Amino acid sequence: MSLLFGKKENEVINLFRDHLNMVGQVIDETFKIIKLSCDEDCTDIVKTVRQKESEADSIRRNAETLMYSGAFLAQSRGDMLGLIEAVDKVANKAETVADVIYLQNLKIPDSLRDKYIKEYECSVESFKALATAVENLFENIDKSKNAVLEVERWENTGDGIERSLIKEVFTLNIELARKIQLRELALQIGDIADRAEDASDRIEIIILKMSA
Structure with a gap:
């Protein structure tokens, strides 16, 4: 099954790339909040995160509109719609991480x-x-x-760090409510992967469908 058929498909592919870029910016902006020291304010960064997540949503909707108007064959269109929606959920989760920190005024202990x-x-x-993987889906299946496999490897590595981190959180001499907040943060970060x-x-x- 080929994924390339004409002008509409190429337009959608370009929107996929724009969407990936914007989701990446959401993730990068949220990372800035994780790196802040306890006495630094994250308000402006959170605003940027929300703005870029909204822009990612807009690009996704434009891509979906094009697909619903006839881009890609019917048997592959659902897969492509599902893919861009799944990628968009990565940005949603990064925004959630930013909100967990900002809305709860959560301070990460320097030791962690x-x-x-x-x-x-x-x-x-x-x-x-x-x-x-997404970019090479349209160009080089082997690279995709x-x-x-790299996505899975990094997700597994992150899982190990998450478990170790949560265990360490509950050894700290701090109130239980803050421990629960810090555990939630670790879980939400892991959910991005x-x-x-x-x-x-x-x-x-x-x-698999292309190879069938």
Whole structure:
């Protein structure tokens, strides 16, 4: 099954790339919040995160409109719609991480900041691999397959850091409510990579259909 048929399809592919770029910016902006020290304000960064997530939504809707108007054959259109929606959920989860910190005025203890950064880095790398998988789905299937495996590898690495981080959180001499907040933050960061893996699963299905 070929994914390229004409002008509309190429327009959608360009929108996929624009969408990936914007989702990547949402993830990167949220990462800035994780790196802030306890006495730094994240209000402006959160506003940027929300703005870029909204822009990602707009690009996704434009791509979906084009697909509903006839881009791609009917048997592949549903897969492509599902893929861009799955990628968009990665941005949604990154925005959730920003909101968890901002709305709860959550301060990451200095003793744990490096671990939160390392966990978030795994989510960043999982998304980068996902972006490579999506881009090469239209150009180089083998590279797309390899990138899908990279998404899974980074997600698994992040899971290990998440478990270690949560365990360490509950050894701290702080109030239980704050421990629960910090645990939630670790889980939400891990969910970014989980969402990336969900999207990469969709790519695997598309590749299997193309090979059938």
